[in-house]
Amino acid sequence: MLIERTDGIEVGVAAGRAAAHWLTPDIDQWGHGYGWTGQAVDAGTLTVVSLVRGTPGKCDWCTSMP
Numbered sequence: 001m002l003i004e005r006t007d008g009i010e011v012g013v014a015a016g017r018a019a020a021h022w023l024t025p026d027i028d029q030w031g032h033g034y035g036w037t038g039q040a041v042d043a044g045t046l047t048v049v050s051l052v053r054g055t056p057g058k059c060d061w062c063t064s065m066p
Helices: none
Strands: 002-004 010-025 038-053
Touching: none
Parallel strands: none
Antiparallel strands: 002 010, 010 038
């Protein structure tokens, strides 16, 4: 989503949501692989919102990148 403020500065908005869990790990675990095993219990929902200011296509620092 792109929002233009009254002062002419554009602000990009992005958001994401994910379920969070508490984990009671099993006693025996491997030190590698897909992560810990055990009993998962719902802990809640996380929501993250990011705002980015600027004008699209007018990046001063990115023109100096190879």
